[in-house]
Ligand SMILES: Nc1ncnc2c1ncn2[C@@H]1O[C@H](COP(=O)(O)OP(=O)(O)OP(=O)(O)O)[C@@H](O)[C@H]1O
């Protein structure tokens with residue numbers, strides 16, 4: 001542990017797994033554990049999680065996003081329901097509660113995911129700001145969660161494409177949330193020089 005001159009700020013994070021079959025018990029949900037484990041690995045900050053497992057229903061998704069933002073989540077990550085299937089409505093439900101769209105996140109996720117699968121082009125994921133919360137859709141494949149958050153490395157571990165989480169801490173600074181600090185071996189967060197606080 002480096003000598004610390006300040007405590008890590010506590011953060012509340014909403015994690016939502018959106019899947020008809022996992023929410024009805026047809027199969028085991030792997031979305032929430034994947035989100036939880038990746039965030040625990042990536043962040044130094046003490047995290048209070050608000051987990052939800054819900055079906056692919058637009059009203060239900062929007063209501064859950066509003067509930068978690070109102071509960072004080074600075075970040076809300078969803079997984080599932082971003083594809084073209086008739087039941088896939090996560091992006092619409094997210095845009096319905098948006099104050100602002102943040103298109104760079106979806107663009108970057110599709111860039112990353114195209115290095116893994118050609119069908120990444122089918123993911124319509126969006127990110128938005130609502131009040132003082134950043135909401136980001138991730139694809140439903142559990143392995144896609146770490147892939148998009150962390151990006152792509154070569155065999156030596158050198159970063160080939162940065163994951164989207166690199167931009168999340170500074171985005172949360174800008175909307176007045178807690179100062180997030182990442183473990184660089186998992187995700188090297190980027191902030192402009194003037195925004196970096198020394199430990
Ligand atoms: N929560 C989950 N837990 C485990 N595997 C999942 C989960 N969500 C999705 N998957 C896997 O990823 C695939 C693509 O996810 P997608 O969100 O498109 O699901 P889907 O096919 O619409 O079905 P459902 O909504 O019932 O999970 C699924 O077919 C499934 O194999």
Ligand SMILES: Nc1nc2c(c(=O)[nH]1)N[C@H]1C(S)=C(S)[C@@H](COP(=O)(O)O)O[C@H]1N2
Nearest residue numbers: 080081082083113119120123139140144147
């Ligand atoms: N990183 C990554 N992104 C991915 C995938 C994947 O396996 N890895 N699967 C794709 C597929 S097959 C689909 S249909 C879309 C939408 O997935 P969703 O409906 O599960 O959200 O995400 C895509 N994005």
